Amino acid sequence: MKPDTSSDPHTGLAVLKAFLSERSPLGPLRVMAERVGRFFQVPLPGFKPYIVYGPEAARKVLVTERDKFLWRNHDPVTDLLDHGVLVTDGEEHDRYRKLMEPALHPGQLPAYAGLMLRQTDRVTATWQDGQTVDMLVEGRKIALLIVMEALFSVDAWDDLPRIWTPILKAIDYISPGAWILWRKIPRPGYKKHLKALDAYLYEIIAKRRAAITNHQLPITDLLQHLLDAGLPDERIRDQMLTMLIAGHDTSTALLAWVFALLGQHPEIHARLVRELDESEADSRPRLLDEVIKETLRLYPPIHIGNRIAAEEVTFGEGETIPVGARMFYSIYLTQRDPSIWEDADQFCPERFAHGRKTPPSSYIPFGGGPRACIGAAFGQAEARIVIARLLQAFDFEPIHPEKIYPHMGATLEPRPGVFMKISRRQSSNHKSQI
16 A cells, blocks of 8 residues: 555645645646555545546446446535436436437437537627637537537527526536535525526426427427436436536537637647648548547546445555545546656647557546446537537637636636637638538
8 A cells, every 4th residue: 555645744735836826626636646646535624535546446436346336425416416317326327328318329410410500600600800709608608509409409599698697507506616525505696596497497398298299290309208208397307407517518618628729739720720621521630539539638528527435445455445435536637647648738639640549448538338428429529510610610819828727617617718819711611520
């Protein structure tokens, strides 16, 4: 067993310096990883989760010993999603997932391409030449419109003013905060907005039930699969809210980080635009895929996995997590492990250029095993289509890209935003990139 250096005052000082300099817990996590290793415990009062990372730990948690861990816990995410597929275990989870998979099957992706392009164009039609836009905000608009139409057949354009703040409040509600140290801390300012979001979803369910009663044309989206299975409105709401929050917030973070990194690396940005311009219609430009993969490596939207140990679990040489303890496996640390990734903290899309092999479970932006992200294929197709469309239609000039830092919210997102001065390209060549 490695010596426990987590209580070393020098380590504590380094952790504090990292937090102050990076304004994020990610810095302290890296310090602990460097000084302690791939298994350590966070030494906070009342909050002492175990942290593991690396391919071996990820494979144990996600595949070989996954049954020793529970997803359901007592955090705000469970309060919000109730019995959503993300926070259930066992047969209940398997049933919901089986119902939802057909709508997100890779075979469905070509049918979604048109709506992804249409909603992207809808948002950018409001942009003016010379305007500065925040790609974190604009990307969220695009992602929300896409997920609402693709999964629920709802045109949410006119609903955005109504649901925008409730959705942001829901995301903030499940983000890390003081509740980690004091679970029962008062949290005013949420109830009204969360109720408004529920009301919106129940309205959608009610309208669909009425359409079925009136024998209107059948729809085969995710919502319809849930209705056809006979789920009560409360459980349908849980799955809808899960997909609405998880499905759009991860896409928002990925899109924003791609533009943040392109802004910081203008030579790669220029190469990507050139490759998109020169590619054949409906082809898959290699560099676009590489940029998306490398962005997901450096800034995975879901950067950490949260579990409760249902049984005692041992990692390494006698490093044990007791029953009932909270455990996090760090995707962020795993994908920046310098023993696996050369120049691990550098943005280098070319590392994915030639099918470079890494140890199994060393690249896990969508998790792994039977509970890997249900929307992984959908999200990657969405990213390719939206990013290609934007770069073909507009020139982007970054505004202070050096000031962007990662913020640990419900997802890992760039703060204070990704500000770009935009101008419409005169000779844009629009193509679909599935």
